[in-house]
Amino acid sequence: MDNDRLRECLEEDYTRLRKVAAGADLSAPVPSCPDWTVAELVDHVAMVYLHKVACMKYGRPQEWPPETGGEEPLPLLERAYTELTAEFAARPPTTSAYTWYEPDQTVGFWVRRMAQETVIHRVDAELGAGVPIAPIPTDLALDGIDEFLVAFVSYGSRAWAEEFAEALAAAAGATVHVSAGDRAWSVEISADGVTVTPDGSTPSAATVSGEPDDVLLWLWNRAGDGAVTTTGDLTAFRRVLVAATQ
Template identity: 30%
Template structure:
């Protein structure tokens, strides 16, 4: 997906997230994260936005940890989130295409990386907070969801601990886009390609939105269709936890 479109999604997702946080209130529990409240997610994503902004605007070429999270709460916390979101959007919109800074996944450029990563990070937290407010998340656009699946499978899964003694193939097929991925799982780092190549031991299918939220552990496996070896799907679920950069 083009960087300009990802920035537009980032704008929209952040606005929806803030609106859902106001509706839910800071103390609302978040279904995807037992024991956590809306205020916890706002503090986290607001900190992440400022952390990402600093790499872009200051040209940081080495990893630096994020600052301590704010102790703000209530309306002040929502406004703090909106401010950080706005700073991130401005940084991405105004940065030169050849900006150099630290990244942690393969991408055509640092600008493309940060636009994509922050758009999806914000979108996922938006669905979490909407679920806290209304019991379920609002929709995710199919092409944007497919882009998030691609980022997860071809990027983040290279950092996961998913392994299998016997080589296996897991296919992921959205039914409302033209995408398909095959994930090869072995004793080495998982490898995913955006193609349909050879037979698969297990296939996950559903709408791009369903797969996006399931693969990012926001919905149970029962939210999508699982055909073939269901044990492989369960193995993915158990071992696909991601590490922080």
């Protein structure tokens, strides 16, 4: 996806998240994030935005969580989004910026990451508010699947080896074919990490397939097994996914 399209999706999902949260009981629990209320979800998204603004401004890792000054959740979210989009508007996507993903140290990484962060948490807000989940555009969902498997699972399994060690040991030797729309990915798990091949060409013992939005939400544990079609034993793979989303 190009930068303009990602910015467009970010705007749409932020707007939906803000609207849903404004009409919700902020004390309501978020079923997909059991430790959070809707207010805490909104706070989290706002703090993520402010954290990334600082990463781009200062070009180095920033402390988490950022200082928010005790603002109420919705005004804080609005301010944070305004600062985030102003930062994106001021910097071409190819501009150098600190990110946690070593292969891509650019502002463009954060545009993509914030678009994907926002769509998942927009769904969380809808679940917490008890309203219908708005459709996720196919291009955004496919991009999100790719980002999740390549950056969070494959790269993450080596960058944060200690956090993945137990899950990798249990899943070593597992192979999974993930397919959605016209895209497919092959996932091979070893004790040393996860290898993702973005053409789905490697024979696999288990499969996950479905509509792009359903597969994306399944990977992020926002949809149950009934939302996708599966074959084989995915128990060990699920442990790796949990490690990737901590």
